Amino acid sequence: MMNRKELQQRFVAHLDPVLLLAISLLMLVSLVVLYSASGGNWMRVFGQFTNIVVACAAMWLVANMPLHYLLRSAVPIYIFGMILLICVALFGDISHGARRWLDIGVGTIQPSELMKVAVPLMMAWYFEKHEATLTLKNYFVAALLLLMPVALIARQPDLGTSILIGASGFYVLFLAGLSWRIMLGMVLMAVASAPFLWSMLHNYQRHRILMLLDPSQDALGQGYHTIQGMIAVGSGGLMGKGYLHGTQTHLEFLPERTTDFIFAVYSEEFGFIGNAILLAMYIFVIGRGFMITANASTYFTRLLAGSITLTFSTYAFVNIGMVSGILPVVGVPLPLVSYGGTSMLTLLLGFGMLMSIHTHKQLVKT
Amino acid sequence: MKRIIELKNHQREIYYFRFRLMLSLGFVFLMMLTLLLRFAYLQLMKHDYFQTMAESNRIAVVPIVPNRGLILDRNGIVLARNYSGYTLEIASRKVPNLEATIKELSKLVDIQPKDRKRFKKLLAESRNFDTLPIRNRLNDEEVARFAAQSYRFPGVELKARLFREYPFGEATSHLIGYIGRINQKDIHRLEKDDTVSNYRGSDYIGKIGLEQRYEKELHGSTGFEQVEVDAGGRAIRALTRSAPKSGNTLSLTLDAKLQEVAAKAFGKFRGALVAIDPNNGEILAFISRPGYDPNLFIDGIDSENWEALNTSLDVPLNNRALRGQYPMGSTLKPFMALAGLYYKRSPSYTINDPGYYTLPGNRHRYRDWKEGGHGKVDMFKSIVVSCDTYYYGLATELGIDRIHSYLSKFGFGKKTGVDMNGEVSGLLPSAEWKMKRHHQIWYPGDTVSVGIGQGYNLVTPLQLASATATLANNGVAYRPHFVKQIQRASGNTPEVKPEPTLDLHIEPQNIALVKRAMEAVTKPGGTAVRASAGAPYRIAGKTGTAQVIGMKQGEKYDADKISEYNRDHAWFIAFAPAEKPSIALAVLVENGGHGGATAAPIARKVFDYYLLGKLPKPLPATAVKEGEQSD
Numbered sequence: 001m002m003n004r005k006e007l008q009q010r011f012v013a014h015l016d017p018v019l020l021l022a023i024s025l026l027m028l029v030s031l032v033v034l035y036s037a038s039g040g041n042w043m044r045v046f047g048q049f050t051n052i053v054v055a056c057a058a059m060w061l062v063a064n065m066p067l068h069y070l071l072r073s074a075v076p077i078y079i080f081g082m083i084l085l086i087c088v089a090l091f092g093d094i095s096h097g098a099r100r101w102l103d104i105g106v107g108t109i110q111p112s113e114l115m116k117v118a119v120p121l122m123m124a125w126y127f128e129k130h131e132a133t134l135t136l137k138n139y140f141v142a143a144l145l146l147l148m149p150v151a152l153i154a155r156q157p158d159l160g161t162s163i164l165i166g167a168s169g170f171y172v173l174f175l176a177g178l179s180w181r182i183m184l185g186m187v188l189m190a191v192a193s194a195p196f197l198w199s200m201l202h203n204y205q206r207h208r209i210l211m212l213l214d215p216s217q218d219a220l221g222q223g224y225h226t227i228q229g230m231i232a233v234g235s236g237g238l239m240g241k242g243y244l245h246g247t248q249t250h251l252e253f254l255p256e257r258t259t260d261f262i263f264a265v266y267s268e269e270f271g272f273i274g275n276a277i278l279l280a281m282y283i284f285v286i287g288r289g290f291m292i293t294a295n296a297s298t299y300f301t302r303l304l305a306g307s308i309t310l311t312f313s314t315y316a317f318v319n320i321g322m323v324s325g326i327l328p329v330v331g332v333p334l335p336l337v338s339y340g341g342t343s344m345l346t347l348l349l350g351f352g353m354l355m356s357i358h359t360h361k362q363l364v365k366t
Numbered sequence: 367m368k369r370i371i372e373l374k375n376h377q378r379e380i381y382y383f384r385f386r387l388m389l390s391l392g393f394v395f396l397m398m399l400t401l402l403l404r405f406a407y408l409q410l411m412k413h414d415y416f417q418t419m420a421e422s423n424r425i426a427v428v429p430i431v432p433n434r435g436l437i438l439d440r441n442g443i444v445l446a447r448n449y450s451g452y453t454l455e456i457a458s459r460k461v462p463n464l465e466a467t468i469k470e471l472s473k474l475v476d477i478q479p480k481d482r483k484r485f486k487k488l489l490a491e492s493r494n495f496d497t498l499p500i501r502n503r504l505n506d507e508e509v510a511r512f513a514a515q516s517y518r519f520p521g522v523e524l525k526a527r528l529f530r531e532y533p534f535g536e537a538t539s540h541l542i543g544y545i546g547r548i549n550q551k552d553i554h555r556l557e558k559d560d561t562v563s564n565y566r567g568s569d570y571i572g573k574i575g576l577e578q579r580y581e582k583e584l585h586g587s588t589g590f591e592q593v594e595v596d597a598g599g600r601a602i603r604a605l606t607r608s609a610p611k612s613g614n615t616l617s618l619t620l621d622a623k624l625q626e627v628a629a630k631a632f633g634k635f636r637g638a639l640v641a642i643d644p645n646n647g648e649i650l651a652f653i654s655r656p657g658y659d660p661n662l663f664i665d666g667i668d669s670e671n672w673e674a675l676n677t678s679l680d681v682p683l684n685n686r687a688l689r690g691q692y693p694m695g696s697t698l699k700p701f702m703a704l705a706g707l708y709y710k711r712s713p714s715y716t717i718n719d720p721g722y723y724t725l726p727g728n729r730h731r732y733r734d735w736k737e738g739g740h741g742k743v744d745m746f747k748s749i750v751v752s753c754d755t756y757y758y759g760l761a762t763e764l765g766i767d768r769i770h771s772y773l774s775k776f777g778f779g780k781k782t783g784v785d786m787n788g789e790v791s792g793l794l795p796s797a798e799w800k801m802k803r804h805h806q807i808w809y810p811g812d813t814v815s816v817g818i819g820q821g822y823n824l825v826t827p828l829q830l831a832s833a834t835a836t837l838a839n840n841g842v843a844y845r846p847h848f849v850k851q852i853q854r855a856s857g858n859t860p861e862v863k864p865e866p867t868l869d870l871h872i873e874p875q876n877i878a879l880v881k882r883a884m885e886a887v888t889k890p891g892g893t894a895v896r897a898s899a900g901a902p903y904r905i906a907g908k909t910g911t912a913q914v915i916g917m918k919q920g921e922k923y924d925a926d927k928i929s930e931y932n933r934d935h936a937w938f939i940a941f942a943p944a945e946k947p948s949i950a951l952a953v954l955v956e957n958g959g960h961g962g963a964t965a966a967p968i969a970r971k972v973f974d975y976y977l978l979g980k981l982p983k984p985l986p987a988t989a990v991k992e993g994e995q996s997d
Contacts, residue, residue, distance in 0.1 A: 234408040234416025251596035317397040
């Protein structure tokens, strides 16, 4: 029989204390800022706390999963996710002009969120499988595995998610050693096809991109989000207006205060110094992710860990960039801080995988 | 062998992987650096700019509309007041589908077709950033129902407002006038007066009547409040505040109860009545019938009511007392008599009236109203029996120039200068005027008809009342006025103590003669017996008839044969008590026929109420004497 101490050790054995500390700091920021952003609504804070608890439990489970479980789960999860995406395209619920949700009787789910985990997992699995005999054909198949879900999600339309999933898949390709020549060719192709892609975009998406160039053109319409976000950030100044004293926030000029624009709330109240500290926290998480990636023992785990870490960085960059007005408003939450159960869950699943990769490497070697 | 190659590959692979990982790390640092630079730009370099933006976002200057001043009668009875109530307003620019929104709203509050029509009318007239009322005066239940559902209606607001109300409604309509929503024309005028800033936040302005004339006093000055607003424009808290100053209270010279009695006394008749205190020019009653409900106009009248008021043959919107111009008929005779006396016609000069008058060398007969004439008539009798023939002769003897110069001293042909906008001047003809207006010389025949108040003569009821007051006051004239005192928060202005505008210096024996004759008019044998029958005080008066259609030579007037709107207008001017008048009035009953029969009883009711505080008993039919059957 195990004694109490042993049990405790077993419980935390697969958690990475450094990564756990880093993400805990960000989740603490989330609760603190949410209280202000929601106008002192404890229900909102408690809701986010519940999200965190649930997501942490999922993270613990994944962290404790041996790596071959992860490896074996890649294909089924990916196929399941694709089926759901096709179902959404066929029977999904329409909300705000987009078909993103699937009604499963007890509630609605957003399969694109699942794909955030499934796509890098699948691609890493594919490269692992063909590790010994990698040819150009394999990169091409991997790219197809990526483009299918990305296209389906882009069609919903959900530009933000499709770009992020696309990025996560691209990171796998890049880390798997995609040749520079092909990447250069892809860039040229992207430039060449830009007019075509532009014509594929929905009007509101074009509008958002145009607004970025001159948000004041439509100050009460599409540009409103961007302008109010920039005002909030800019008026924060060096020290910020002080916790709970952001006028943009508390007078409700900021849209989506608890979700996509929560960074503006933080930035208004804590200023440049607060922003620098927040970036440091993200760099702390990302740095730990890089260390885990660098030390990962197999091809599969390296690719997966690298993709998860880089995707996380991209999330943070895209969200903060859009709130501070250098990227279009694409509907990406601030990772670990924005209110929302699904995004918290997918992020912590990713961190669970990182922890599993870090703590199971000995087991794999034996 | 294979194993070695694999190991080598493995080493190289890890090397390559780490190289790419380092590149990625560099990429991440680049992203973070971009963000940091962006923060530095927004928060350090441009901080002042965004600080200002945030401030202007949150601070709004909100006008505080002052309470409009009250209007009281001479005894403090309220004629125009404010009450607070709820109104449902729509900011049309914030509502994408007005029709659907109004339809949904009508499920919560009662919205009549006329409310919709009025709203549409307002929408067409308004500035597009206005919020416009769809329903006024919501009851408590409706307020509660909407409040519970208001989240469904962005752009629709429940507002607590002060409403203007005129408790006497129709009775004081032409006097008080009304306020209405500010339109483009009003804005133009305000801009000209440079007072437009004082109307920020105000929706209403005096449109007509005393509400218009005393707009500056009644409106008050607008206060301002700096408030912190949220993104929806809702005020969160006040930062600084400068209080509004309420409008001043107008105390009128009017006697509201007398006004009501006078309005009622008209019954179904159209017409006008102006009663003045001859000792100071204070207007005691000011009636134009029919009136209208001024309360309808406040929030923009709906098209049905507007149509009804505008197309009615009775022209209820016409302020007859101020703007109606009528021939004065025989009510001119006392003034003509004074003119005669002034120009040395002897009171005892007597004519023998055959029932008509002819100018020397002309066969045209100017008929007296009484066939066969009045026999021997001196000045006294000429007033009592209203002898036309006497005045034909007198007018010819005086000539138009002297008539014009003397009568204009009583204010005929001139605005009285009353404190209400839109007054008209009537017409006192002269040879000069006829040449200018008609490019014709003045004929002696013109003078003849002027002598009995027909022809080119035109007078407003207000003018005639004012002239009567001057006569009652022995020729000392006061400007008629409505406002006795303006009560300001800083202290009341002294009561308006009007100085006499003119003293005609009428010889005492002359005025005494005319007054005695006018008193006899209301006695048996006079033309207005009905006016004084059974009165415990003495009334002096004069009847008059203003022709609506002319009559050919030899034709006889028959009221029954003429359609109602073409019948003669009835006049009665009077003052009481005759020996020391405290009230003088002029009554006009449109198409009322004979002054003694229709206008005089109205005057009597007003006198009784004013002097005795009660209404006269209905007269027995036998009291009607032959004399008042005619002019």
